[in-house]
Amino acid sequence: MEENKNSRREFIKGAALAAAGFMIVPRHVLGGAGFIAPSDKLVIAGIGAGGKGQSDIANFYKSGKAEIAYLCDVDDRRAATSVKNFPKAKYYKDYREMLDKEHKHIDAVSISTPDHNHAIQSVAAIQLDKHVYVQKPLAHDVWEARVLTDLAKKHKVVTQMGNQGSSNDGPREIKEWVEAGLIGDVHTVYCWTDRPVWPSGIAWPKETAPVPKELDWDLWLGTAPRKDYIEKLVPFNWRGWWDYGTGALGDMGCHLLEVPFSVLGLQYVQDVQATVGTVYVDEFKRGYNPESCPPSSHVTMTFPKTPKTTGPVTLHWMDGGIQPTRPDELGPNEIFGDGGNGILLIGSKGKILADTYGENARLLPTSRKEQVEQKYDRVPGKSEGHYGQWVEACLAGYGNKEVSAPFEISGPLTEALLMANLAIRGADLRIDGNYPGRNLKLLWDNNQMKVTNFDVVNQFVKREYPQGWDVKYSL
Template sequence: MSDKNSRRSFIKQAAVAAAAFTIVPRHVLGGSGFVAPSDKLMVAGIGVGGKGESDIKSFYDSGKAEIAFLCDVDDRRSAKTRGRFPKAKYYKDYREMLDKEHKHIDAVSVSGPDHNHAIHALAAMELGKHVYVQKPLTHDIWEARVLTDAAKRYKVVTQMGNQGSSNDGTRQVKEWYEAGLVGDVHTVYCWTDRPVWPQGIKWPAGKAEIPKELDWDLWLGTAPQKDYVDHLVPFNWRGWWDYGTGALGDMGCHLVEVPFSVLGLQYVQDVHASVGTVYVDEFKRGVFPESCPPSSHATMTFPKTDRTAGPVTLHWMDGGIQPARPEELEANEIFGDGGNGILMIGTKGKILADTYGENARLLPTSRKEQVALKYERVPGQASGHYAQWVEACIAGYGKKEVSAPFEISGPLTECLLMANLAIRGADMNVDGKYPGRNLKLLWDNDNMKVTNFDMVNQFVKREYRSGWEMKYKF
């Protein structure tokens, strides 16, 4: 009886020890990529309201992620996610969370406003954490270059939140293109009906009372010190250059990604833009440089790649501006998805697609050529974008492919922000004149500098608010 009791006690103690072992984060047990017995990725979320809320839920729904920590500067926005994951410890300051909990975190999801993406992501990467960052990857070109480099330096699995890159559409278009169905693509149009938030407006006069649930200083982060104003949080910040990147930052990653990936584009060599203006009254036009313009048209030139016969011209249009309707499209056929679209023009034909590369079709739509499936599809397509990242993190750096690693999404973000340089330059008012209009900005990619209009270089790497600087050396 004594032997049996001892054996029974040993088995019970071993079971308790094994159960405790399964909740230890993967990196503690053997470095990045170690598969813990629980096979769960310990995820921390920074910015867990709005899109961050759906991101966190999608990681959890993969069945392979544990939501361990939540961080948000606004208790109102985070309430739903905190209610869904009551066991996750909650912080307001991401620095405190990473400092105290980094030993218990495998991966970090970043989904705050654009201007703080880079500082949040880099802080996590420097600790060896895998990162998922909402689009656009960063607010500035320099920041995008930093995160692209840091992903390789710290050997972490990365993914940007342009979930359409996991759709079948991009892969199908690539298969059509490589099969020669449209010849060599030389011109691309991408357009959106956004913004759906205020742009081209004056900064509100006065200040408002800061909601008690919001830490305004943490929300500002890298941005200049300003008084809190109504209607900026949680969404309308997108239309202000201090925080957002306009319609290009919001939708560009979903639309430009298709031609960017299919054609193997990299960095813009030159760009020019025109912008819409507003009337402050019936006699006077208004231009408000702090605010993104109500509409814009940017034209980017990309150098020849190993997938093109020569340079590629890419047109970006927002605010409801659209390119000329293709003659191959029937009168009652919808151009794009009605508000957004992608048109790729080749020497032998054209490809039309909707947002996220969905509903890709050859023009005229009567063309039904079939080509062999060449590229593996992502299970669940856009919804599988999240599980793809979780599984890649569990496997470890370099073990599994993801659709939007920083090596792709970093340069993609840079090209969009280059277009924003031209858009901002067109709105720059100097003594009642606009010297940046009607210029083609020439880009020195190695030195990250516009060579013929120095005034916009201040936006390539902006000046951060004191105490919020991001330091990184290539």
């Protein structure tokens, strides 16, 4: 694709020179200061044009080097603002029709849809050799995340996941401090969030509702099982249902776990265990709701030693308002994280506390930061930002410009989150009236991609797809 684009540019350049004869006029004179020729813009198709998709598309456009040429959304209501903002963009409801008809004119695809459709849409775009930007989390299932990591490498396309904090200064500052030995050898990490902020731990409603006329319900379901429409599932509450979302981990995990992954070089989980919050229904008897994510959980993951650590790393994930014990070094009136979310790295010589995205990083006790700030300068963030960075990298071609969250990094990160969800689902799985997965440490065979000591949860590693909606790829 890049070769074809270069050929097109050379043709345009040659034609311009021939027309000008001996007069060579600089492009900026013809187009004004900062002019970017259409041939030098990234032609983007947006799958998911409302909500987060709306802001993603707008941010690509703000880079000044992107043309929003195609829009796709299953819900005309959600897409209305983007359609208005980009009146020249051709609009589709079915991404398959758009890619089939327009793929020759598309350079890159932005995917901002519910979690359950990320993989099938990404695979379709990558197999057409299109650069891809996908909202977090990268995929819905562990197998899907591995597929996208593998596929992007094979097709040599520029990829980026939408965890924008990875392009900020926070993770870079923390990495500097750890590499400088300020907290010694990191062995334990805590990440926590106040999510979920949507209905969780509840049974699927019995009451159905008419499908809004602007919404194509079958296309929205995509890879999910066929069910009747219910009120308030779209556009937000789907996050709490396993058929579509990935719970609090999918919503905030990519923003919080990115720091330990990038700083410590973590890759694949060795083992994982979970406890889940209890939901009481029917006069305070335990409610079994395997369809929805629990209201809270505590997951413990073990990662093998990496070149950046001296031994295994234990990572604790907490959601639903659960938080670790406040460190003794934190003052009684100092905010723990940002209040609802946080990251705590514990080393042999000290601790680092940070907010979401790794922002507002501080050594504990907080007075230590003042002692080292001048010695260890912050590394400037990428001036293009998370969105412009991807646009620039796509224009430069695969391997020519760095991005912060390529699939080779965000794929393993997403797998870790989904492994945590695997343990959560296992802990909430009732078999013959019991919950055998609640006290287990799940052992993971990374090469075979399966849990070796509790086989029943392997059904969630790769789910069954409805006919016609399967992700067709072999690892």
